Amino acid sequence: MNKQLYIGGKWVKSTSSKTIPVVNPATEEVFDSVAAANAEDVDAAVKAAREAFDNGPWSMMSGAQRAVFLRQIAAQIELRKDEIVRLEVLDNGKPQPEAEWDIDDAVGTFNFYADLAEGLDDADETIELSDDSFSSIAVKEPLGVAGAIIPWNFPLLMAAWKVAPALAAGCTMVLKPSEVTPLTALVLADIVDAVKLPAGVLNVVTGFGADAGRALSEHLGVDKLAFTGSVPTGSTIMRAAARDVKNISLELGGKSPFIVFADSDIEAAVEWIMFGIFWNQGQVCSATSRVLVEDSLYGPLLERLVEEANKITIGPGNEAVLLGPLVSEAQYQKVLAAIAQGVKEGAKIACGGQRPTGMPRGYYVQPTVLIDMAEESDVWQEEIFGPVVCVKPFSTEAEAIRLANDSRFGLAAAVMSKDDSRCDRVARKLRAGIVWINCSQPTFTEAPWGGYKQSGIGRELGKWGLNNYLETKQVTKYNSDKPWGWYLKS
Template identity: 50%
Template sequence: MKSYRMYINGEWVESCRGTYFPVHDPSTEEIIAEVPDANAQDVDRAVAAARAAFDSGPWSQSTAQDRGRLLFRLAQKVRDETPRLAELESRNCGKPIVESEYDMADVATCFEYYGGLATKVLGHVNPVPANALSLSLREPVGVAGQIIPWNYPLLMAAWKLAPALAAGCACVLKPAEQTPLTALEMAQWFEEVGLPPGVVNIITGFGETAGAPLVQHPQVNKIAFTGSAAVGKQIVKMAADTVKRVTLELGGKSPNIFFADADFEAAIDGALFGVFINQGEVCSAGSRILVERTIYSRFLEAMTEKAGRIKLGPPLERETKMGPLVSKEQYERVNSYVEIGKKEAKLAIGGSRPASPARGYYVAPTIFYDVDNSARIAREEIFGPVAAVIPFNNETEAIRLANDTPYGLAAAVWSRDIFKVFRVVKALRAGVVWVNHMQPTYVEAPWGGYKQSGFGRELGPWGIEEYLETKQVHINLDEQPIGWY
């Protein structure tokens, strides 16, 4: 078992209390590491380091070219270390190794993209009368607190760190308590790639004792959070006292809509991929599967048959398509929803723990059908491999059902009729809409939701905007006094 320390001001440190908590491998239920249990005093240390680095350290004098080159060097380290990072990610969060390898490639691409974008942040000359010059300058927002989820640990850290560093911010990053290991491993390269002390600080701990003090800290200028809607609402309230800027990427209950004229085989694959990738632990999971009634029975039969062939197994085996859930707590939560589903709808497949592997937090792919859209399994985010299949009669009903949710992160539409597709796309209240696909995500394109799925956008040029302030500079070109008094 490896014992980690936190990374504050360029040094590896224990928590102020000197206490640690265990980190588990969800496929074996064994402890694989321990990390410091940070509290408000540790948050103070990390924020003070970030504040000093931003206000007066060498980072405050860095150029956009400096920051871009640093991000490219960090991307290369991720590429060089992908086999080791991917294995650690899979051991820590349970996702199949092949998926973790894709994640590491996306981490590197994210750093590279923002490395290039760093020099593309432009000001503006405003059109004002001839006796003045008005400029709009872009400046980093300051110290950013970043709270990372456990489903894509290093990738979500990159989504937040890369634009913040490109903009010139300093950061205090708190990984999820279940999955802190790859972020701590990455910190080992910060000095090597040229990151000055204090620019990125990584603290480990729990939401109540480390996350809340970070959100409330008066020297933190911005909070970026990915996680549940319930916690997101608490963050907004806590951040209000200091009027922090906040970016929230919260939960979802995404509709995956299948019309009768869709490519049938592609649609079945899209339904399975949308809800079962990463064990269903995806904020944009297409867990509400809306199927036109004329193909409903055939669709359900084909989806159920193919779901039964998904290979569950240890995450480090390359044939594995679904690993364990991230923790015992999440395993129990998902199983509680399975029991609710058995009372609310009909069960096509799954609904129990698979016989093999013998240990680990595994849940079989589970499909409920004839689900009413008012059912809890159709309205509440489960964050596990549980699908709710819902029939609809026509386009109007499909749109109504799709939008009948407090969330609005993502949606997908499957049809060969381009006119129908665009009618539905325009009507859907979601921040991301896929057509004849499910779950593709590109660093160049914006990511974020409507309604209770959050506000603000990550990725693309929208992502760096969240870490920039706009300053207007007025230069008087009139030599005469104002003459008002």
């Protein structure tokens, strides 16, 4: 596969000639490298996207024509699934079954937005006016050049979440993947090249956030910025966008609560908690990292959770494991430091909390359950982004809701009970953009994804994701051949 930059439909070298090492987190070994784009490279990519939008065929195509390309991209991803899965395991560290699921979801995302692209051909909306001398319609049009900066936890899937709706809408795009996991974005570039997507419609620049990411977020030629990542970086992008009033969507951090009432099935609760926090090594923005359990169920549930967490197999993602390494040394050190800080602030480790024994290499952290932490402690309040769950008891429904909402984040939340009316009532009171009832983490391309408070701005997926890349234009027509007669009166 090509390791250069993909700009204007061509593979080009970075003007800096610098490269980014790609590390296998299971072995800590550098196994590849990619080009490191700088501001000059990003400028070339934005100009290519601008030329493609302003003067190329893409934005003027029908939705049905664009849908053909989106389906071809989906088919090529599916055809190259084994290769892409191998690369995701190598540079992200996730277990192979999880990577396979991600790639299947990416295929589904491109096919879903192909369907929505076709629907744009009949999207003009007639507006009822108070004066029948005029007629008016609302027209959906592509927003322009989009810049997308994606994270390392779901490399190709996060690219699909942004690229597919942007292309469906008729936008052109510059995509910057994380420097930690750049490989599958380059495979995506190779795929769009193979299906002969018009030059400049999708440009892929690999580079560091401080260089390529900053240049993209500050570029005056970008009409729209879409970012998934941390709150501090999202805040920086928001400030950059404010200078020229760019359209932005931000999907940021989370500290998602899961409320478990005493009438819940304990085995189901443990299963969903574990899926919510140990999937992808807990490196999920919506991860179930705060569990609130009603008093009478707290002890039995904690005992079962610890018992099952201790059974989880740990190892390289290409082996039969449920928990792989964290994505990088920096993330590994961050998670261990968060656990240590939690203990310092009074939390107790019910299980895990350190590196697994017998694994001299690789960025591994045991599945960790923390208890007895204070409400104001960092481990309870701040995103850890690792396989660490905090468990706390509650006495009343009101207390559970208060504890769940006591966070600067509001991405996701969950509630479990056999009482449907209570679940519905609590779900309405949880301040989060996504609420799960009797489950945690299922994500569907058709449904909106995004958060309240510091968890972000806007929604991805579904029709909401498409709307991120569309402008609404009013077109009003005067329907008489006579002068209006306001100034020229006879």
